Amino acid sequence: MLESQPGPGGRAGQIREQGFTFDTGPSLITMPQLLDELFQVAGTTAAQLRMHRLEPFYSIRWRDDPRSFAFSSDQEAMLEEIGRFSATDASRYLAFLDHSRAIYEKAILAAGRRPFLSVLDVVGLVPEMVRLGALRSVEHFVASFFREAHVRQAFSFHPLFIGGDPFRVPAVYAALAYLQIDSGVWYSEGGVYALVKALAQLVGAGGRIRLGTRVDRVLLNSGRVSGVRTIEGEILPADVVVSNGDVVATRRLLAGADPRRDERLSMSCFLLYLGTRRQFPQLAHHTLLVGHDYPGFIRAVTRRGQLGASASLYLHAPVRTEPAMAPAGGDAISVLLPVPNLSSQLDWEQAEAMVREMVLEAMEAESGLGLSGLRDSIVMERVWTPIDFRDRLGAARGNAFGPEPTLLQSAYFRQPNRSRRVAGLYHVGQGTHPGAGIPGVLLGAEVTSRLVLEEVASWR
Numbered sequence: 001m002l003e004s005q006p007g008p009g010g011r012a013g014q015i016r017e018q019g020f021t022f023d024t025g026p027s028l029i030t031m032p033q034l035l036d037e038l039f040q041v042a043g044t045t046a047a048q049l050r051m052h053r054l055e056p057f058y059s060i061r062w063r064d065d066p067r068s069f070a071f072s073s074d075q076e077a078m079l080e081e082i083g084r085f086s087a088t089d090a091s092r093y094l095a096f097l098d099h100s101r102a103i104y105e106k107a108i109l110a111a112g113r114r115p116f117l118s119v120l121d122v123v124g125l126v127p128e129m130v131r132l133g134a135l136r137s138v139e140h141f142v143a144s145f146f147r148e149a150h151v152r153q154a155f156s157f158h159p160l161f162i163g164g165d166p167f168r169v170p171a172v173y174a175a176l177a178y179l180q181i182d183s184g185v186w187y188s189e190g191g192v193y194a195l196v197k198a199l200a201q202l203v204g205a206g207g208r209i210r211l212g213t214r215v216d217r218v219l220l221n222s223g224r225v226s227g228v229r230t231i232e233g234e235i236l237p238a239d240v241v242v243s244n245g246d247v248v249a250t251r252r253l254l255a256g257a258d259p260r261r262d263e264r265l266s267m268s269c270f271l272l273y274l275g276t277r278r279q280f281p282q283l284a285h286h287t288l289l290v291g292h293d294y295p296g297f298i299r300a301v302t303r304r305g306q307l308g309a310s311a312s313l314y315l316h317a318p319v320r321t322e323p324a325m326a327p328a329g330g331d332a333i334s335v336l337l338p339v340p341n342l343s344s345q346l347d348w349e350q351a352e353a354m355v356r357e358m359v360l361e362a363m364e365a366e367s368g369l370g371l372s373g374l375r376d377s378i379v380m381e382r383v384w385t386p387i388d389f390r391d392r393l394g395a396a397r398g399n400a401f402g403p404e405p406t407l408l409q410s411a412y413f414r415q416p417n418r419s420r421r422v423a424g425l426y427h428v429g430q431g432t433h434p435g436a437g438i439p440g441v442l443l444g445a446e447v448t449s450r451l452v453l454e455e456v457a458s459w460r
């Protein structure tokens, strides 16, 4: 395994400084059963990971409403939460769960575990998806159950975690809310990076990870891969190459052998990691702040290449569950603001300070999160912009979540796990089927490894 960065993890990296510890990317672990399965297949257990189920999962807050919504898997508690916004919507919760469960089982569990190598694979799935209403937008699907605006937002924001615009991506992704309700939202002690370390150990037990080794060419011989070349010019022969790199960037490494048109790439993120000398009990372990004009914000970021006028934020503050993530009495807070990728004209050298200001304002304002005194309590701070996604992780146009998970960039239409154009080339990671998120990447790795084993078996 060749990794260009000095440490493993990619988007799931870690920052440790002055006693503060931050996961740089993912922070919610869902479908933990996939991790158990993976460790079992490798002949060990995930016991070394100390996992905690979070209840509630997160607190949703709004700038235009003083109420908050504690999202959880507890049915009674959820009925009560929805009921505080709309009694009629609460009466539709069980129907929403039933419909979402059917989509989850067919479109995520079953389809996520198999490759879409032929167009027939997708044709077979369409009637079922139409029947389940899974092809209209997530927003449309959610609105068919819930009328109240805040309730709709609470059940439709989930695709944002995989780079999808809830107003456009298919309702297949509405099942992400059900997935969390079904198997919970989890935290691993030490953060998601504890999981990265456990996985790196697994790979190291049967293989070798070479860190700080960037691949700059996939070598071909008569239309078939023959190995890779590193940026230092070292040539490593191989019968099969599996790329975990960005799918658009990987295409560039093939020197024209895969002329597929570049995908429409997902948004990027502005990430702020704040170490503070005091704690902010107003924050839950996970908090979402929905800004004014949320639809306008999403449209600006995903379609117009602009920063939204009023920030919608996601915050991770793990000290509530694991005090050791910050020095005694302090908080380690990661903040995510969705921003356009580098297809937009934004100049990040100029924009960074202004965007930081916008984020801190939303956190401190009484009508925002009300964290008064936040600025004065900051003792360390790191910022990631789309430039970091591009330069550190090799993400085309600094995208955060790979190709946007629209209908025409999902399943058969997504970069296939086994290349249709270059023999011996495979893909894993968020750019291939089924897509982004820790569960998506784990399911996709299973699909790809089966395809590789199938090919290797055919050589005998």
Ligand SMILES: Cc1cc2nc3c(=O)[nH]c(=O)nc-3n(C[C@H](O)[C@H](O)[C@H](O)COP(=O)(O)OP(=O)(O)OC[C@H]3O[C@@H](n4cnc5c(N)ncnc54)[C@H](O)[C@@H]3O)c2cc1C
Pocket (backbone or CB within 6 Å): 002, 003, 004, 005, 008, 009, 010, 011, 012, 024, 025, 026, 027, 028, 029, 030, 161, 162, 213, 214, 215, 216, 244, 245, 246, 269, 271, 336, 392, 393, 394, 400, 401, 428, 429, 430, 431, 435, 436, 437, 438, 439, 441
């Ligand atoms: C801010 C953020 C928050 C998120 N939150 C969540 C969450 O809470 N829960 C969740 O489930 N998902 C979340 N996601 C999504 C999830 O993190 C990603 O989908 C997943 O981590 C992507 O994994 P990957 O292996 O595809 O890509 P990466 O993690 O980027 O791995 C690709 C690796 O390839 C390396 N590489 C690239 N090009 C080369 C090359 N040429 N040579 C050598 N190495 C190369 C990179 O350095 C990198 O290490 C989040 C994503 C982001 C960005």
